[in-house]
Amino acid sequence: MSQIQNEVIATVAERSNLGDYDQACAQFSWEEVKKHFTWNETGKVNMAYEAIDRHVEEGRGAKTALLYSDAHRDEEYSFLDLSEGSNRFGNVLRKYGISKGDRVFIFMPRSPELYLSLLGILKVGGIAGPLFEAFMETAVKDRLEDSGAVALVTTPELLPRIKRDELPLLKHIFVVGGGAQQEEGLVDYDAEIAAASDSLEPEWLTPEDGMLIHYTSGSTGRPKGVYHVHNAMLQHYYTGKVVLDLREDDVYWCTADPGWVTGTSYGIFAPWLNGVTNVIRGGRFSPQDWYQTIVKNKVTVWYSAPTAFRMLMGAGEDVIEQYDLSTLRHVLSVGEPLNPEVVRWGTKAYKQRIHDTWWMTETGGQLICNYPGMNIKPGSMGKPVPGIEAAIINDQGDVLPPYSMGNLAIKTPWPSMMRKIWNNDAKYEEYFRIPGWYISGDSAYMDEEGYFWFQGRIDDVINSSGERIGPFEVESKLLEHEAVAEAGVIGKPDLVRGEIIKAFVALREGYEPSQELKDDIYRFVKEGLSAHAAPREIEFKEKLPKTRSGKIMRRVLKAWELDLPTGDLSTIED
Ligand code: WT7
Numbered sequence: 001m002s003q004i005q006n007e008v009i010a011t012v013a014e015r016s017n018l019g020d021y022d023q024a025c026a027q028f029s030w031e032e033v034k035k036h037f038t039w040n041e042t043g044k045v046n047m048a049y050e051a052i053d054r055h056v057e058e059g060r061g062a063k064t065a066l067l068y069s070d071a072h073r074d075e076e077y078s079f080l081d082l083s084e085g086s087n088r089f090g091n092v093l094r095k096y097g098i099s100k101g102d103r104v105f106i107f108m109p110r111s112p113e114l115y116l117s118l119l120g121i122l123k124v125g126g127i128a129g130p131l132f133e134a135f136m137e138t139a140v141k142d143r144l145e146d147s148g149a150v151a152l153v154t155t156p157e158l159l160p161r162i163k164r165d166e167l168p169l170l171k172h173i174f175v176v177g178g179g180a181q182q183e184e185g186l187v188d189y190d191a192e193i194a195a196a197s198d199s200l201e202p203e204w205l206t207p208e209d210g211m212l213i214h215y216t217s218g219s220t221g222r223p224k225g226v227y228h229v230h231n232a233m234l235q236h237y238y239t240g241k242v243v244l245d246l247r248e249d250d251v252y253w254c255t256a257d258p259g260w261v262t263g264t265s266y267g268i269f270a271p272w273l274n275g276v277t278n279v280i281r282g283g284r285f286s287p288q289d290w291y292q293t294i295v296k297n298k299v300t301v302w303y304s305a306p307t308a309f310r311m312l313m314g315a316g317e318d319v320i321e322q323y324d325l326s327t328l329r330h331v332l333s334v335g336e337p338l339n340p341e342v343v344r345w346g347t348k349a350y351k352q353r354i355h356d357t358w359w360m361t362e363t364g365g366q367l368i369c370n371y372p373g374m375n376i377k378p379g380s381m382g383k384p385v386p387g388i389e390a391a392i393i394n395d396q397g398d399v400l401p402p403y404s405m406g407n408l409a410i411k412t413p414w415p416s417m418m419r420k421i422w423n424n425d426a427k428y429e430e431y432f433r434i435p436g437w438y439i440s441g442d443s444a445y446m447d448e449e450g451y452f453w454f455q456g457r458i459d460d461v462i463n464s465s466g467e468r469i470g471p472f473e474v475e476s477k478l479l480e481h482e483a484v485a486e487a488g489v490i491g492k493p494d495l496v497r498g499e500i501i502k503a504f505v506a507l508r509e510g511y512e513p514s515q516e517l518k519d520d521i522y523r524f525v526k527e528g529l530s531a532h533a534a535p536r537e538i539e540f541k542e543k544l545p546k547t548r549s550g551k552i553m554r555r556v557l558k559a560w561e562l563d564l565p566t567g568d569l570s571t572i573e574d
Pocket of ligand 1: 355356358359360362457466
């Protein structure tokens, strides 16, 4: 095979929480991990209790839990502060009749209130639904409607994007930082918090009770509500220990927003279950700002994404020289393929090996990873987490030998596996169509040493800057534009973003192609759906290739784009 596989960035003498990989795998049992949690004996389960209150009860209340900063705020919260703050919001939720199983969404930029709200929702047994702040009207409405959300936490700036008249189930909107609210259904979050008690008995749950819904995209249909339960804490705690390698005195920074699963599993749960100081930086990406965040907080463990590393690489090593990044001990990446070149650059520029990790919204936690103390093969996602069995299988379910390409599959179950797709059993079952296996939708191969190598998506899902975009959602929005008759959307390879969104559009009668029209269509999607889902490239076509049943053939669009053979066209319309 290719040369890459012979290249290894060898282990520097590192002490890790994992120890010897093969030995860890051989000795592993989830029952042992469970023993860390008191619910193992008491039966009283609640993620927010384990992540926050428990540290207070065990005498670690004064320890710094959150170091928050953005352009306007610079704040520090202890575990006790987070415990009391989330109790306050829990009490507010109870006052408004919100209880176990209710879906409560959060739609706001990163801020301490976002984290306190999320923990408060979990404390009363609610199911939290974090939404990325860039979502526009349609995207927000689809998600609130599908989940049947009864309440929402948001800010005055984002409030106009909520189509309240079309969401009859949405009873209460808690507005953060908005002063007194006059309208029916709007609640002044700050006033309520100030008046609420800071003590609360959490709702005691079972490990299988609902905790979170993250919406994510597939290649067909509306976004899918991936439903996670409290039991996921086993995976978050364990991988926090052995993959993030978190230790008592670490200062950990995960750059992801809680609107995406990395921002909850590894931006909230893994660090706090391990009792570690967590850095949250609000605002947008800039190399200077990011390096400054590491320096100012003396970050030791840093979890980010390939697009960010590529942008930092583009900013150059001169920038790095202005910052003291020597506190860094462990650096990790997730979300899209991590180029070997970036791993090599990181080794030189940061004197850190960048550890790639593979997992998905649906898996709830890390599954295939590079570990501290293990040889890294640049370009490989690494090896399965102890306790996880991964394999390459064909469509019939046969396990394939090393170097065969096929479906990347995981033996079911594992603690953080999604438990359903909200309102859509058929979609859920598609992932488990081969008995005993979860089919990821990624294709990969394994080498003879058990390292996994990502090859691509099997479906049409687009990964742009690590954000997963379903072509169907974009196509649906495009079709709402008055000039658009047909639309097909694909991912076009891009050196920095991995892929960008490209739309092929056939116009309605009476419309002529023009740059103005392209700009208008781009703006239409950006303002209706979200900036990251808007097509950076639009190409007008007379007609789009369709199957006889009228389905746009994205595979043909992709072949056009990449100058590849179009393959079997026997099902094409004419
Ligand atoms: C898809 C899942 C869960 C973290 C954020 C992404 C791609 C993820 C890697 C990696 C190559 C990766 C896969 C996967 N992906 N990590 N290390 N190397 N590709 O979660 O939005 O659910 O996307 O992201 O294609 O299926 P997501």
